[in-house]
Ligand SMILES: [Zn+2]
C-alpha cells in the first residue's frame with residue numbers, strides 16, 4: 001500500500017480493510033517473537049485508517065479483533081484468546097523522518113510502501129499475553145505421569161496440590177529458559 005498521497009495531500013484520508021487468513025498468519029508469524037506459539041483461530045479483518053496530518057507525516061489507526069489460540073502454559077490444553085486491536089501510529093515519509101529512533105519504529109514502512117500486515121503483527125505482538133492459562137487455578141500436568149490434573153488426580157507421590165507453589169514452579173521454569 002503506497003502512502004505517498006497520504007503523506008503529501010492535505011485532507012487525504014483512506015480507510016482499508018485488511019484481511020488475514022489462518023494460513024497467512026501462520027506464515028507471517030513464524031519466527032516473530034511472541035507469536036511462535038499462537039495461531040489464528042479464524043480469519044480476521046482489521047480496519048486501518050490513514051490520515052494526513054502534516055507534510056510528510058501521517059497517522060495510522062487500526063482496529064479489529066483477532067481470535068487466537070495458544071496452549072495453556074501449565075496443562076498445554078488449547079486456550080482461545082480474543083484480542084482487541086486498537087492502535088495509533090505516527091509515521092513519516094523517508095525525507096521527513098525526525099531521527100534514527102523513529103526510523104527503527106517504522107520498519108513496516110519501506111520508503112512509501114506500507115506493509116500493513118507487518119504492522120498488524122507488530123501491534124499484535126505487543127498485546128499477546130506472555131503466559132496463557134486455561135483458567136487462573138489450572139493445576140497443570142503431573143510431572144511424573146503426565147496426567148492432566150484438572151481432569152483427575154493421578155495419586156503420584158510428587159503431586160503438589162498447592163497452586164501457589166505451582167505458580168512458583170512456573171516462575172522458575174520461565175526464568176531458566
Ligand atoms: Zn491449563
Ligand SMILES: [Zn+2]
Nearest residue numbers: 142145154156
Ligand atoms: Zn501422576
